[in-house]
Amino acid sequence: MTDNAETGPAIGRELTFLSSWFCPFAQRTWLVLLEKGVQFKLFEVSLKDPKTGLWRQYEQKPEWFLRLSPLGKVPALAYEEDTTLQTVYESCICNEFLEDYAPPPEAPALLPPHPATRARCRIIIDRFNVKFVPVFYRILLRQDKASQDECAATLTEELLWLESMMDPQGPYFAGEAFSLVDCALLPHFLRMYILKHYRGFELPARCRRLNEWYAQATQRPAVQKTLTAPENQEYEAALLKHYSKYADSTANSTSAKDFK
Known part of the structure; x- marks a missing residue:
C-alpha cells in the first residue's frame, strides 16, 4: 500500500503525522517532532473541497481520515505496533504522547524534571x-x-x-x-x-x-x-x-x- 490523497497514507511502524500547512495546532506537533528528532512521515491533509473551495464538513471528510482522526481535525499521529493501529489526535495530547514516545535520554526532554x-x-x-x-x-x-x-x-x-x-x-x-x-x-x-x-x-x-x-x-x-x-x-x-x-x-x- 502506498500513500494516496484519496485513500490516505500507508501506515507502518514509522510515525505518520497528519497535518495541514496553515494549521497552528498541527504546527505545534510538528515543532515537537522536530525538536525531539523523531523519525516521521508527513502527510498533508486537504480539508477543503477542491470544487467549492469551502471546508469539508465532518460528514464530507474521507473515511480514512476519520478512522485516523475521529474528530476530523489535524494534527493526528498514527503508527502500527504489533499489527495494531495506534492513533493519537488533538495537538496537546499528541505533544504529551511524543514526550513519552521519545523520552530522554534518547531525545531531548520538552518538560522540566521537577x-x-x-x-x-x-x-x-x-x-x-x-x-x-x-x-x-x-x-x-x-x-x-x-x-x-x-x-x-x-x-x-x-x-x-x-x-x-x-x-x-x-x-x-x-x-x-x-x-x-x-x-x-x-x-x-x-x-x-x-x-x-x-x-x-x-x-x-x-x-x-x-x-x-x-x-x-x-x-x-x-x-x-x-x-x-x-x-x-x-x-x-x-x-x-x-x-x-x-x-x-x-x-x-x-x-x-x-x-x-
Missing part, C-alpha cells in the same frame, strides 16, 4: 488554550468595532499574564530549555501579524520579555522548518490570504465555528 514546574507548564498551556486561542479567532470573526475592542483588551490581559508566568531567567518559558509550552504558544504568536493586518492588534511593546522570547524562539531551526506554504507561495502572504475569510466572517472551518 513535578511542580511540569504542572506550571501545563497550567500555562491550558489557560492559553482556554483564554487566548478563542479570542485570537474571535477578534477576526467579529465585525463590529466594539466587539473587536473587547477582544483586544482580553488578548492584552492574557499576554500580560503570560509574561508574568515566564521563567525569571529564560530565555524560554520554562527556563533555559525549549519546552512544550513554547511549542504550544509559538504557532499563534507566529500569526500575530495577521491580527495586526486585519484588526490593528499587535504584541504590546510593554511585553518586553515576550517580545524577546519571540525573537529568540523563532530563530530555532525547527521553527523555521515549519514555515512552509504550498508550492510557489510565500508563507506569510499565503497565511494572510487564508485568514481573510476569518476577517470577513465567511470562514466555515471547525475553528471558525468553535470560536465564533
Whole structure:
C-alpha cells in the first residue's frame, strides 16, 4: 500500500503525522517532532473541497481520515505496533504522547524534571488554550468595532499574564530549555501579524520579555522548518490570504465555528 490523497497514507511502524500547512495546532506537533528528532512521515491533509473551495464538513471528510482522526481535525499521529493501529489526535495530547514516545535520554526532554514546574507548564498551556486561542479567532470573526475592542483588551490581559508566568531567567518559558509550552504558544504568536493586518492588534511593546522570547524562539531551526506554504507561495502572504475569510466572517472551518 502506498500513500494516496484519496485513500490516505500507508501506515507502518514509522510515525505518520497528519497535518495541514496553515494549521497552528498541527504546527505545534510538528515543532515537537522536530525538536525531539523523531523519525516521521508527513502527510498533508486537504480539508477543503477542491470544487467549492469551502471546508469539508465532518460528514464530507474521507473515511480514512476519520478512522485516523475521529474528530476530523489535524494534527493526528498514527503508527502500527504489533499489527495494531495506534492513533493519537488533538495537538496537546499528541505533544504529551511524543514526550513519552521519545523520552530522554534518547531525545531531548520538552518538560522540566521537577513535578511542580511540569504542572506550571501545563497550567500555562491550558489557560492559553482556554483564554487566548478563542479570542485570537474571535477578534477576526467579529465585525463590529466594539466587539473587536473587547477582544483586544482580553488578548492584552492574557499576554500580560503570560509574561508574568515566564521563567525569571529564560530565555524560554520554562527556563533555559525549549519546552512544550513554547511549542504550544509559538504557532499563534507566529500569526500575530495577521491580527495586526486585519484588526490593528499587535504584541504590546510593554511585553518586553515576550517580545524577546519571540525573537529568540523563532530563530530555532525547527521553527523555521515549519514555515512552509504550498508550492510557489510565500508563507506569510499565503497565511494572510487564508485568514481573510476569518476577517470577513465567511470562514466555515471547525475553528471558525468553535470560536465564533
